[in-house]
Amino acid sequence: MQTIGQQLINGLSLGSIYALLALGYTMVYGIIKLINFAHGDIYMLGAFWGYYVINVLHVNFIVALLSAMVFCALVGVVIEAIAYRPLRHSPRITALITAIGVSFLLENGMSYLFTANTRNFPQVIKTVTWHFAGMRISNIQVLILVTACLLMLILELIIKKTKMGKAMRAVSVDPTAAQLVGINLNHTISFTFALGSAMAGAAGVLIGLYYNSIDPLMGMTPGIKAFVAAVIGGIGSVPGASLGGFIIGLLETAVQAIGLSAYKDAVVYVVLIVILLVLPAGIFGKNVKEKV
Amino acid sequence: MKTTLKANAVWLGVMILGFVVIDAAEFAGLVNTFIENMLVTIGINVILATGLNLIIGFSGQFSLGHAGFMAIGAYATGIITQSIATPLGFYLSMIVGIFVAIIAALIVGIPTLRLRGDYLAIATMGAAEIIRILINNLKITNGAAGLFNIPALASWATVYTIMCVTTIVTVNFIHSRGGRAVMSVREDEIAAEAMGINTTRWKLAAFVFGAATAAIGGSLHAAYIQTIAPSDFNIMASIAILIIVVLGGVGSITGTFVAAIVLGALDTILQNFGTLRMIIYSLALILIMIFKPTGLLGNWELSFKRLNHHKEVSAHE
Numbered sequence: 001m002q003t004i005g006q007q008l009i010n011g012l013s014l015g016s017i018y019a020l021l022a023l024g025y026t027m028v029y030g031i032i033k034l035i036n037f038a039h040g041d042i043y044m045l046g047a048f049w050g051y052y053v054i055n056v057l058h059v060n061f062i063v064a065l066l067s068a069m070v071f072c073a074l075v076g077v078v079i080e081a082i083a084y085r086p087l088r089h090s091p092r093i094t095a096l097i098t099a100i101g102v103s104f105l106l107e108n109g110m111s112y113l114f115t116a117n118t119r120n121f122p123q124v125i126k127t128v129t130w131h132f133a134g135m136r137i138s139n140i141q142v143l144i145l146v147t148a149c150l151l152m153l154i155l156e157l158i159i160k161k162t163k164m165g166k167a168m169r170a171v172s173v174d175p176t177a178a179q180l181v182g183i184n185l186n187h188t189i190s191f192t193f194a195l196g197s198a199m200a201g202a203a204g205v206l207i208g209l210y211y212n213s214i215d216p217l218m219g220m221t222p223g224i225k226a227f228v229a230a231v232i233g234g235i236g237s238v239p240g241a242s243l244g245g246f247i248i249g250l251l252e253t254a255v256q257a258i259g260l261s262a263y264k265d266a267v268v269y270v271v272l273i274v275i276l277l278v279l280p281a282g283i284f285g286k287n288v289k290e291k292v
Numbered sequence: 293m294k295t296t297l298k299a300n301a302v303w304l305g306v307m308i309l310g311f312v313v314i315d316a317a318e319f320a321g322l323v324n325t326f327i328e329n330m331l332v333t334i335g336i337n338v339i340l341a342t343g344l345n346l347i348i349g350f351s352g353q354f355s356l357g358h359a360g361f362m363a364i365g366a367y368a369t370g371i372i373t374q375s376i377a378t379p380l381g382f383y384l385s386m387i388v389g390i391f392v393a394i395i396a397a398l399i400v401g402i403p404t405l406r407l408r409g410d411y412l413a414i415a416t417m418g419a420a421e422i423i424r425i426l427i428n429n430l431k432i433t434n435g436a437a438g439l440f441n442i443p444a445l446a447s448w449a450t451v452y453t454i455m456c457v458t459t460i461v462t463v464n465f466i467h468s469r470g471g472r473a474v475m476s477v478r479e480d481e482i483a484a485e486a487m488g489i490n491t492t493r494w495k496l497a498a499f500v501f502g503a504a505t506a507a508i509g510g511s512l513h514a515a516y517i518q519t520i521a522p523s524d525f526n527i528m529a530s531i532a533i534l535i536i537v538v539l540g541g542v543g544s545i546t547g548t549f550v551a552a553i554v555l556g557a558l559d560t561i562l563q564n565f566g567t568l569r570m571i572i573y574s575l576a577l578i579l580i581m582i583f584k585p586t587g588l589l590g591n592w593e594l595s596f597k598r599l600n601h602h603k604e605v606s607a608h609e
Contacts, residue, residue, distance in 0.1 A: 035410060035413075083578055090581075090585035093348070097581050098578055100535070101578040104574035104577070108571045111567065227414070231411065262425070269419070272418045273403070273419065276404075276411055277403050280406070280407055280411065
């Protein structure tokens with residue numbers, strides 16, 4: 001019982017990181033139907049930004065988190081404007097290859113500029129471990145969970161309550177019709193990238209704090225897993241992405257806990273394939289009927 | 293039928309000419325080990341990318357799991373030739389690899405080919421990762437360390453010959469009745485179904501065909517490089533093959549050849565740049581995609597049959 005509770009907590013903290021990342025994938029996919037392969041690398045940039053502002057400028061955690069979000073939002077908007085906007089009307093596979101190119105560029109550019117070494121993330125917040133009913137909960141885990149949930153709530157409010165959010169939803173349903181009612185397509189897409197990248201930046205700082213180590217290639221695997229999470233939840237659906245992230249996080253820790261850590265990624269992919277076969281559009285995805 | 297035979301004969305001539313040219317260059321000492329390595333890599337990449345192009349470009353199914361099937365071929369060769377270190381053992385291992393890859397492709401393909409577009413891509417990527425993780429944890433494959441000291445049973449000539457054979461077979465499949473059925477599925481699945489084409493069957497046929505060629509490529513890779521590890525066949529390896537297909541032009545076999553040669557040469561030239569190599573590579577990739585979104589050749593195809601046809605038409609006029 002205690003182990004289950006312990007693993008539940010570990011899984012939820014890991015899952016909230018995946019959920020934050022998956023939100024970026026799902027929003028970008030929902031609006032321009034692009035698997036943004038560079039998203040995991042934006043998360044890496046967020047972690048590095050946090051590392052530098054904390055080490056060089058000695059700011060506190062909140063400032064580091066917020067500045068990383070702003071920085072990543074800017075990076076996301078710039079990437080979209082330079083690399084993806086010229087390809088909006090090209091075959092989708094072309095845009096996908098470009099996204100892979102951007103991902104390679106960010107990974108190798110960072111390795112070139114700052115060396116590929118793994119470095120320790122500064123511990124701005126002293127880790128305190130609470131013992132509660134036989135379980136160990138660190139304040140970092142609580143912080144990750146609370147921050148992630150808060151950010152997801154804010155995101156949900158932006159999408160559901162603001163004018164820009166309404167524009168985003170309109171563009172994702174039908175870009176042409178959205179333009180006809182006076183929505184600026186470019187602004188809306190840029191805003192989507194900014195939101196998604198800000199979430200990834202926050203996830204980067206949080207994971208730095210949690211795992212204590214960062215390197216230029218850290219975004220690759222979590223990026224792919226977060227995308228899997230978005231697909232499981234139903235790509236294009238915001239609550240689906242959060243749910244998918246938590247499912248993947250819990251699944252991974254559960255498989256690790258029963259001693260099969262070598263197979264933890266395989267289990268994630270098996271679940272992915274099974275869910276896709278049963279629910280081809282994911283858990284919350286809309287199943288669009290095909291018309292002739 | 294006659295024109296097909298004629299076109300095949302012309303292609304055979306071109307291939308023999310290519311062989312003679314490389315052989316002469318080797319004899320004259322123009323090809324050092326460095327360049328030979330590049331040529332073999334290009335050859336293996338052509339085999340892999342032609343198979344993937346059949347799946348993506350001709351049947352229109354987006355597969356991201358090519359490296360998984362390549363791994364099956366590579367490990368079949370690695371394991372079998374360590375006990376039977378003869379050319380016969382090599383070809384036997386290649387056949388075993390093809391068989392296992394076909395079975396794996398059927399297991400993966402029958403359920404997942406119902407999915408569409410990006411969902412299929414992500415499912416095939418997951419399947420390839422499952423194959424890789426299994427190899428990573430099995431005893432017979434020596435786990436994460438991989439296999440080394442695999443007997444060197446593939447020379448550049450073997451790779452060249454097999455590349456020619458797989459290309460001829462693939463192109464002839466594309467131009468056959470089955471190939472047209474596969475392409476009709478790409479153009480419009482519902483219309484194809486209405487015309488009485490069993491879409492699932494032809495999608496699966498293209499997928500299995502592609503998996504078999506990937507296994508051949510993997511066998512050659514193992515026998516030439518002589519060292520294989522599970523990490524050689526990760527998602528990035530699948531993406532590297534995908535890049536060749538898209539760069540050359542989805543649905544153009546000629547484009548696949550051009551892209552494999554361009555990327556192979558680029559890679560060799562960039563070796564001198566050290567760490568800057570991947571940065572230049574990724575920038576080149578982004579720029580080519582932005583300025584030439586359909587790939588280098590689009591869906592243009594070099595065809596002697598068509599050239600011949602043009603000549604005949606003008607002669608009649």
